Amino acid sequence: MGTKGRREGLLERTAQFFDLPADVVAGVPRLELVGTGELRMEHHKGILAYGDREIHISGGSYVVKVTGEGLELRAMTGMELLITGRIAGVELT
Template identity: 55%
Template sequence: MERNRKDREGGVLSAVAELFDLPADVVAGLPHLEMVGSRQLYLEHHTGILAYSDTQIDANTTAGVLRVRGERLTLLAMTAEELRIGGRIAAVEWVEVKGG
């Protein structure tokens, strides 16, 4: 039964995306990342900052935790759904949160 529900929801999202000529990831609220070289990262659809230092920033998203590592990292801009990170970005990774 759970599988049928997921199939229906996926079908509805796909239909809405197609109807309005929108990318399915935008309709589903999935995170969207853009990088400008190794100096700036733009993230849409975050749900908050979990950790912040000049060498690591962890952002929560609907798809998991996005970890940005580097040097002289800073939040250049942040709104309820978007953030822009500047500095020398060395790595960007999805991390698994362990715990209960």
């Protein structure tokens, strides 16, 4: 078993032991879409492109593309961000 396999097993066991979601323990991005007006993302790696119709966010190994109208980055910390507006689509690439 490679190092990656051992690490994934350790993360899963840790999540189970502490009764935590695996994404929290692993630090992978977590997206929450509330209707069509709000997107929250935890554990992002930064904004790559920003406009009122499209915002690209680094999720580490992929990019989250948010499209819509009147998009606005309302809040951003090192761990979380909040996008509001009329969200038409969310794509992972």
